[in-house]
Amino acid sequence: MSKFWSEATKRCVPYVPGEQLNRTNIIKLNTNENPYPPSPKVIKAIIEETDRNLNLYPSPTADKLKEEIAAFHHLSKANIFVGNGSDEILAFAFMAFFDSNRKIKYPAISYSFYPVYAKLFNIQSEQVPLNADFTIPVEDFFNSEGGVIFPNPNAPTGIYLEIESVKEILEHNSDQVVIVDEAYIDFASESAVSLINSYENLLVIQTMSKSRSLAGLRVGFALGQPDLIEGLGRIKDSFNSYTVDRLAINGAEAAIKDVDYFNDTRNRIIQTREWTIAEMNKRGFSVLPSQTNFIFATHPEQEASQLYSSLKEKGILVRHFQKKPIEDYIRITIGTDEQMQTFFKTLDVII
Amino acid sequence: MSKFWSEATKRCVPYVPGEQLNRTNIIKLNTNENPYPPSPKVIKAIIEETDRNLNLYPSPTADKLKEEIAAFHHLSKANIFVGNGSDEILAFAFMAFFDSNRKIKYPAISYSFYPVYAKLFNIQSEQVPLNADFTIPVEDFFNSEGGVIFPNPNAPTGIYLEIESVKEILEHNSDQVVIVDEAYIDFASESAVSLINSYENLLVIQTMSKSRSLAGLRVGFALGQPDLIEGLGRIKDSFNSYTVDRLAINGAEAAIKDVDYFNDTRNRIIQTREWTIAEMNKRGFSVLPSQTNFIFATHPEQEASQLYSSLKEKGILVRHFQKKPIEDYIRITIGTDEQMQTFFKTLDVII
Known part of the structure; x- marks a missing residue:
């Protein structure tokens, strides 16, 4: 100390x-x-970019990458935020949507970074115990004071929460942001991304680290309605203008395109x-x-x-x-x- | 809103x-x-790494890169912190060393990100006016309540503050952290890095974006006594474990070695x-x-x-x-x- x-x-x-x-x-x-x-096309895209303009700053908005992600998810560019891995986006989201004096909820058994963010940003939180079978007790996430965050599927249990239950949590927190951390969703049945146009309080966070084999490159993205995306952008642009480098932007573009x-x-x-x-x-x-x-x-x-x-x-x-x-x-x-x-x-x- | x-x-x-x-x-x-x-050796190092383990997370501590930076600056690994550009390190430093209720000082004409960080983290600040010739009024930076930050050379003026004056500011803020933001120091006469072993309150921040032609790669580093480096590490490890990706780590290592x-x-x-x-x-x-x-x-x-x-x-x-x-x-x-x-x-x- x-x-x-x-x-x-x-x-x-x-x-x-x-x-x-x-x-x-x-x-x-x-x-x-x-x-x-990663896909051979990712390697190729990175190698091409390596010999080009590394002396110049990357695009602070990474517009082309956002467009590719939007196209993949049938959304528009204004629904997409990109960051240095989903961890950075989670940190920005804690800053952007949660306040110290309003208690947030997350599962007691869950991604162990959530309590770390809560401590760092001094945000009060209620760690909701899981059911005995390690499933998420849906109703216990209703009516949070300050917001909700949970991984779907949950980690480290691997258990998936049905979209109908995600909807219920969204509906019972209509004035609070509900963050669904979908780091592993590509190995599961259905993403909550399909709910974005119906729920203005939903932020979905995904990563290229797992299903797209790019843990070493640090690219994650968030999806939500423009108000939430703008909130994340305000925090990011008050923190570090360029968090995703040129090689990562180009590699990630190639990765999202190689379906x-x-x-x-x-x-x-x-x-x-x-x-x-x-x-x-x-x-x-x-x-x-x-x-x-x-x-x-x-x-x-x-x-x-x-x-x-x-x-x-x-x-x-x-x-x-x-x-x-x-x-x-x-x-x-x-x-x-x-x-x-x-x-x-x-x-x-x-x- | x-x-x-x-x-x-x-x-x-x-x-x-x-x-x-x-x-x-x-x-x-x-x-x-x-x-x-950037140096052709940097390009080569990145291309080699591209075909190797991009599916695996980078080293969260980037030890080899730290060792290279330490060797270059005749310090030890415990004196070095690395981050995603010097902007990220500045943000971490504001969190690590400044508190809301203790007013910090920085020059009124200076890097325009400082007031942005101060707003984001709700840190009170005194913007110290420059002298009429745009030099830094050294004595006005004495006895800050919460810490001091200034670029040396200053931006956007380009004016360099002599090391003797930096020492005076350090000596008159012995209980506060003084951050010397040396983004442009490699085009100037003398870095404050030589003072690190004498001043426990000195944090120097440098970047690979300018003098090492790597703005597109996002690598910066901080130098200071181990207590300050540990403080930065605590914040970073509460925020995002891996902020510098595999390609950036390898490119930066090659850059610092190609003197x-x-x-x-x-x-x-x-x-x-x-x-x-x-x-x-x-x-x-x-x-x-x-x-x-x-x-x-x-x-x-x-x-x-x-x-x-x-x-x-x-x-x-x-x-x-x-x-x-x-x-x-x-x-x-x-x-x-x-x-x-x-x-x-x-x-x-x-x-």
């Missing part, structure tokens, strides 16, 4: 991202990255996920119903923290949260078929 | 970056970019600047003593706003600030020798 730190610096409790080991030959199933490389590659890789991951769940079940694990690129699993006899350590020792990184009521679970990112076969070979040695 | 906006969103007054025209054949002398491309290219291009710009000032003087302009990659000039008979418009009409963008007491000045970024020759040809037609 330094005498030079502000109240915010003293107050905040920084997020700890999943481990990034420097060892080679490790199978990394701990931070929900996509095991496939075939996107569908091919996400379908492969969904197939591998279903196979992985079946294999886990064979070994006595219970796996929560996942609509993401990871699974959340528990075993009646194996201690989760022990499993995590044994796997790590043998070169396989998964994630374990030392937190009630999920301390008996491990979260496993879906890798390639080959990686998952190695995972099971290793698991079978351990259990 | 939307009912969904937070107090911060309503309060803030976003920064307006210099125009980015889409016209080709324009000479862009308005946002202080470097006219030379020859750096020295060659910045010396060329300094030479062109001196030639440009002489040419301006020949045409009756007064030019403030510049230690940056731009000049700030006024003419006894030509109206600055008119000059700005006439130049723009003829395809040359410079910057004009409609603000007292600098409304009679235009700011001209130093381009290549060729660009400056075209600039003077055009200017001679106008005046």
Whole structure:
């Protein structure tokens, strides 16, 4: 604690991202990255841009990228905000729509960055406990004082909330912003994007880090009615004019346009996920119903923290949260078929 | 104004970056970019990284880049913070070291993002008027309540403040953080980095956007004693774990290592600047003593706003600030020798 730190610096409790080991030959199933490389068209677009104008600032508005995202989602440019990964957009959204003195709601088991933002921006929050089966208790999110945020599908459970329930939450918070954090939606059934024209209080946040294999490039986007998009823009333009660089803008444009590659890789991951769940079940694990690129699993006899350590020792990184009521679970990112076969070979040695 | 906006969103007054025209054949002398491309080694490093692991998150700590910057500045890794351009670091620094209820000081004529941050974070500030010759009134920065921030050299004046004066400001604010924003320092005589080991309240912020030709890549860094660096890290890790992407990290590493290219291009710009000032003087302009990659000039008979418009009409963008007491000045970024020759040809037609 330094005498030079502000109240915010003293107050905040920084997020700890999943481990990034420097060892080679490790199978990394701990931070929900996509095991496939980005589309070859993305690589090409980046390489072309590298030799062009890196000495000049990027477009502060990234209009062409916004247009591509709007076209993909059948919306218009005024519905789109782009940022440096969905985390930056979440931070901007906390600043843009939430106030200290109005309590917001988010699930008690959820993306662990939400309480971090709440601390940083000094926003009071109610952490709503999940149901016993880890589903979202819809009615408990009604009538928030200051707004609502939840991931759909939820993390780290992987459980998807039906669109009808999302609608109910929107309708019972009509004067508050409801943020649906859809980082994993491309591995699930239906996005809330279709609701944007009907609900002025809905902000959907998506990312190119997972389904478009671009975690290393830092591009996320938000979708909502123009008032909300303008709110995010006001905060961003008061913070950093250019948060998405030239290479990221060009790579992201190519990624959103290559729909075939996107569908091919996400379908492969969904197939591998279903196979992985079946294999886990064979070994006595219970796996929560996942609509993401990871699974959340528990075993009646194996201690989760022990499993995590044994796997790590043998070169396989998964994630374990030392937190009630999920301390008996491990979260496993879906890798390639080959990686998952190695995972099971290793698991079978351990259990 | 939307009912969904937070107090911060309503309060803030976003920064307006210099125009980015889409016209080709324009000479862009308005946002202080470097006219030379980045080092070929930077291009090579980026292209190599493009084909490698873009699907994986970048290092959240960017340790290798920090080590390279530390080596360049004869400091250690614990003295270095890296961020998405110096603007992001400035925003983090406002959050990390300034509090709403303690008034900070910055020059009234200065980087126009400072009042934007102050509004966003609701930090009271005293805008200290410059001396009549546009130099910084050193004693007026003594004994601030909440901290001090100023660019050195100052922008948009281009005037450099001697290190002895920086020391005085540091000594008379020993319980407050003094941020020296050195975006243009590589075109000036001496950085305050040499003072870091002597002043625990000094934070120096630099960027790769200007002297290293990487405005399009978004990399800046801060230098200070470990307490201050840790403060910045706490805020960043409460905001967005990975703000500098894989390509930017690798490009920046190559840029900081290629000292020859750096020295060659910045010396060329300094030479062109001196030639440009002489040419301006020949045409009756007064030019403030510049230690940056731009000049700030006024003419006894030509109206600055008119000059700005006439130049723009003829395809040359410079910057004009409609603000007292600098409304009679235009700011001209130093381009290549060729660009400056075209600039003077055009200017001679106008005046």
